[in-house]
Amino acid sequence: MHILLVGSGGREHSLAWKIAKSPLLKRFTIVPGNPGTESLGDNLDMPLGELPQWAKAEGVDLVVVGPEAPLADGLADQLEEAGIPCFGPKADGARLESSKAFLKDLCTEAGIPTARYGTFTEAAPAKAFLDTLEAPYVIKADGLAAGKGVIIAQTRDVAETAIAGMLGGQFGAAGKTVLIEEFLKGTELSVFAVTDGESLLHFGAAQDHKRAFENDEGPNTGGMGGFSPSPLDTPEILARAYDEIIEPTLKALNAKGITYRGVLYAGLMITAEGPKLIEYNCRFGDPECQILMRRLRSDIVQSLWAAATGRLGGVGLDWMDDAAANIVMATKGYPDGYDKGSEIKGVDAANEMEGVVVFHAGTKADGGKLLAHGGRVLNITATGATTGEALDRAYAAVDAIDWPEGFFRADIGKHLRS
Missing domain, CATH: 3.30.1490.20 (ATP-grasp fold, A domain)
Incomplete structure (x- = not known):
């Protein structure tokens, strides 16, 4: 298969890392990609408006859209018109994320527990x-x-x-x-499902930390780290999440005539009364995707293709017993103003450590140097026999990276570390 992946962040690097392992893959294009995806496929800098025509001419079999903005702007709609399967909802389904008012009204109509x-x-x-x-x-x-x-x-x-x-x-x-x-009191949990519009495939859960600074202080960010499994994702909580939130959401979308193909990412608050929906995202989470890709044993291309083509029924997933963690390294000043261009050293050394894979999120190659080129810059992921071991390995790898202009939260999953 010729697969085209859209995006340039850490989520997309982790998806590319997993897709590249598939025996079904024959050609791999990433638009635009980043320095971390260069060794996995062909990075191509191309305006997204030209992508459907290019994909059709180049015989692309499947497009996987990483970030939310192209989905909200209708990229999946354009690909459907070109006859190319897309993993990611069309603009009407992407309103789950692009309009919080649309989502909340849907919750009211479907009786989904929320604030x-x-x-x-x-x-x-x-x-x-x-x-x-x-x-x-x-x-x-x-x-x-x-x-x-x-x-x-x-x-x-x-x-x-x-x-x-x-x-x-x-x-x-x-x-x-x-x-x-x-304000809902409790602890946040990210729960994922993949759907072809009819069937649902459970796609794991992870606990994310969104505040910029330690002790959950400072402004909200796109996510500063996370881990899986979490003490929160018990069989009971996950069953309620699907029965009370995710499945009713898919039914409500279908009732509106919306065929949703892609990820349903439910951001939940686990309260004293049970799980309640905070928000939906119409794509894999970031930094959660990186964690899930590290734990997934199955060939991800099979499930992406099945969801995009309406053939998800009967598809299953095999997960590693190992836990995984992700520590985000960001440029000082993020999520507000920050400078670009500081040099990062030690990434190769970190990648050589046991259980560690470093995903690029906001980097730029400049000759032989690696430079920071965004707010969230590196995702330091690690696996381990326990969540605590995965976190310990990830933090050891963070210590191996020499980047004075960067910062990270040192308290991700601190109650689970040894």
Whole structure:
């Protein structure tokens, strides 16, 4: 098969790493890719608007879309028109992530457990809704904001400032509508399923840490690290997640005439009453995808192809008993302003350590040097017999990397480490 993977981050590097192991693969193109994917396939820098025509001319059999923005913009729709199977939903299904208001309304219609909410386009009614809630307050930009459009406001003043900022253009068009939610108490868990629009394939779970700094302080990010398995993903919790949240979501989408093919990534809060939905993403999580790819023993191409072509029924997955962890190394200043171009050393040495694979997330090759070229720059992943061992190995590899301009959270899964 000729497979084309869209994306340039750590999620896409881990997908490329796994796809490249498939015996079904004959040709592999990554658009645009990154320095880490160069050895796995052919990196190609091409405008996404040209991709469907190029893919058809080059005999691409399957397109796998990593990030959410191309899906929200209708890339899967364009590929369908070109007759090319795509792993990733069309724009109507991608609204699960591209419009938080659409998602919450769907939850109400389907009876899916979630936080109480209100949606607003003007500041006055939004601030009035705060009167019905207790601090802290959850303020969200309705549209896509690269994982940064959620503010947990500990005080009323901070909440009102967040509302004014979003409606005032802080996140551009993504913040024209603001969603305000009650704060759910509990611990977050990411649960994944792959679907062809009818069948569901359980695709693992992972625990993610989204705050920038240790002790879950600082602004929300796209994710600073995670691990799997987690003490939270018990058979009971996972069964409730599928029965009460994921399966009703697929049925609700079908009732709207939406055929959803790709990943249903449910971001859950495990509360005293059980799992409740915080958000959906229409693609694999980042940093969770890296963790799942390290644990998956099966040929991933089989499930991606089956989901994209409506043939998922009967497909199963084989998982390693080993645990996996991912520590994100980011440029100082992230998720706010940060500088690019600092040199990173020691990645090769880290990759040689037992159980370790380093995935590139925001790097640039410059001659013989590796430079930081983004906010989240490296994903240091490791496997181990236990989650604690996987975390210990990942942190040992972090210590092997020489990058003074980078930072990481030293407390990912700290309660599980030896």
